[in-house]
Amino acid sequence: xxxxxxxxxxxxxxxxxxxxxxxxxxxxxxxxxxxxxxxxxxxxxxxxxxxxxxxxxxxxxxxxxxxxxxxxxxxxxxxxxxxxxxxxxxxxxxxxxxxxxxxxxxxxxxxxxxxxxxxxxxxxxxxxxxxxxxxxxxxxxxxxxxxxxxxxxxxxxxxxxxxxxxxxxxxxxxxxxxxxxxxxxxxxxxxxxxxxxxxxxxxxxxxxxxxxxxxxxxxxxxxxx
Amino acid sequence: xxxxxxxxxxxxxxxxxxxxxxxxxxxxxxxxxxxxxxxxxxxxxxxxxxxxxxxxxxxxxxxxxxxxxxxxxxxxxxxxxxxxxxxxxxxxxxxxxxxxxxxxxxxxxxxxxxxxxxxxxxxxxxxxxxxxxxxxxxxxxxxxxxxxxxxxxxxxxxxxxxxxxxxxxxxxxxxxxxxxxxxxxxxxxxxxxxxxxxxxxxxxxxxxxxxxxxxxxxxxxxxxx
Numbered sequence: 519x520x521x522x523x524x525x526x527x528x529x530x531x532x533x534x535x536x537x538x539x540x541x542x543x544x545x546x547x548x549x550x551x552x553x554x555x556x557x558x559x560x561x562x563x564x565x566x567x568x569x570x571x572x573x574x575x576x577x578x579x580x581x582x583x584x585x586x587x588x589x590x591x592x593x594x595x596x597x598x599x600x601x602x603x604x605x606x607x608x609x610x611x612x613x614x615x616x617x618x619x620x621x622x623x624x625x626x627x628x629x630x631x632x633x634x635x636x637x638x639x640x641x642x643x644x645x646x647x648x649x650x651x652x653x654x655x656x657x658x659x660x661x662x663x664x665x666x667x668x669x670x671x672x673x674x675x676x677x678x679x680x681x682x683x684x685x686x687x688x689x690x691x692x693x694x695x696x697x698x699x700x701x702x703x704x705x706x707x708x709x710x711x712x713x714x715x716x717x718x719x720x721x722x723x724x725x726x727x728x729x730x731x732x733x734x735x736x737x738x739x740x741x742x743x
Numbered sequence: 744x745x746x747x748x749x750x751x752x753x754x755x756x757x758x759x760x761x762x763x764x765x766x767x768x769x770x771x772x773x774x775x776x777x778x779x780x781x782x783x784x785x786x787x788x789x790x791x792x793x794x795x796x797x798x799x800x801x802x803x804x805x806x807x808x809x810x811x812x813x814x815x816x817x818x819x820x821x822x823x824x825x826x827x828x829x830x831x832x833x834x835x836x837x838x839x840x841x842x843x844x845x846x847x848x849x850x851x852x853x854x855x856x857x858x859x860x861x862x863x864x865x866x867x868x869x870x871x872x873x874x875x876x877x878x879x880x881x882x883x884x885x886x887x888x889x890x891x892x893x894x895x896x897x898x899x900x901x902x903x904x905x906x907x908x909x910x911x912x913x914x915x916x917x918x919x920x921x922x923x924x925x926x927x928x929x930x931x932x933x934x935x936x937x938x939x940x941x942x943x944x945x946x947x948x949x950x951x952x953x954x955x956x957x958x959x960x961x962x963x964x965x966x967x968x
Contacts, residue, residue, distance in 0.1 A: 592860065618856055628849070667888040671880040672879060
């Protein structure tokens with residue numbers, strides 16, 4: 519990365535997983551100053567926040583946690599449609615029952631408010647259209663619309679950066695390697711549904727997705743060496 | 744109101760104040776079914792929620808409260824820019840120091856998530872461009888952009904209704920009279936910064952704005968009778 523860095527600050531939505539860790543280092547390569555914000559809520563592994571904090575400390579990035587446990591008010595309780603059956607357990611290959619439609623919109627809006635109050639106009643989010651898993655709020659069209667709404671809401675000029683938007687998992691591994699943080703992402707991040715950092719449990723859907731991407735990237739790398 | 748009602752449900756963002764109470768009755772005149780959601784946070788008068796609950800009960804509208812006290816995380820604490828001096832007390836004629844830029848965006852996004860989970864696609868908000876008090880997130884342009892962002896975020900087709908958008912306070916009094924709820928709005932709602940329902944304390948900025956509108960409306964009404 520020989521690009522001259524932008525003399526501005528970026529705020530990264532940061533969970534300590536593969537995607538947002540890659541985004542954190544992408545931001546460090548592009549911006550003079552980087553901050554990170556993490557969201558805790560409902561059934562999210564508490565360990566995840568500690569992993570995020572550790573990675574941020576290692577990268578010397580100021581790190582804050584916002585408590586969005588109110589998201590649970592919108593899921594499996596009386597507030598939701600009583601006709602809507604909630605899962606007792608997280609369904610295999612699917613999402614926890616605290617999943618809230620529009621969750622990325624809520625996260626990015628809170629991140630934007632925080633950024634606004636700190637005089638920061640660059641936001642970075644690890645959403646990917648390629649791996650969007652059926653969530654409409656990972657798509658580029660949505661992010662661009664949200665960018666306009668945030669700008670109008672606060673009469674300002676945010677730029678939301680989504681460096682992974684067109685990348686599949688193999689591409690995300692490639693990017694972390696380009697950024698010189700392949701090992702950090704491989705061994706320090708937490709993606710696994712069962713809360714095991716690095717290579718993870720090896721059999722949950724998140725581990726499968728991550729491993730398949732890694733295998734594809736490593737075999738591509740081998741062929742080109 | 745002889746219009747045939749829409750055979751759908753509307754969710755009203757409802758605080759128990761003059762504007763949102765007028766919106767609640769507007770919604771009742773237009774939709775077969777109406778629900779209300781109120782947001783509690785930070786320094787908001789607890790009484791306000793009880794006033795809202797009472798008005799909703801009287802109107803036989805299901806009423807829920809969402810706790811957004813996390814908004815205080817975004818204001819007068821370590822998360823905000825330490826260089827940004829926060830007011831110790833609410834400045835006269837201004838807003839409490841828990842005011843958060845983009846707050847309407849956060850409220851409407853949470854309301855939309857709740858609506859989505861209940862299969863509701865109509866949202867009603869009492870924002871007004873005429874009285875927008877310098878908040879960009881009261882403007883029609885913002886609301887229309889937000890509507891698109893919400894639709895893209897959840898792949899759905901919300902309609903945000905803002906019946907007060909072009910009305911000043913006099914116009915809001917006129918609308919409540921047309922809807923047959925002039926006295927309910929006048930004597931049951933709470934707008935006063937000092938937490939006094941109905942006519943209020945009579946001297947805070949909210950009371951002044953409300954009273955001037957009322958006086959203008961009553962004198963117009965007198966002239967045309």
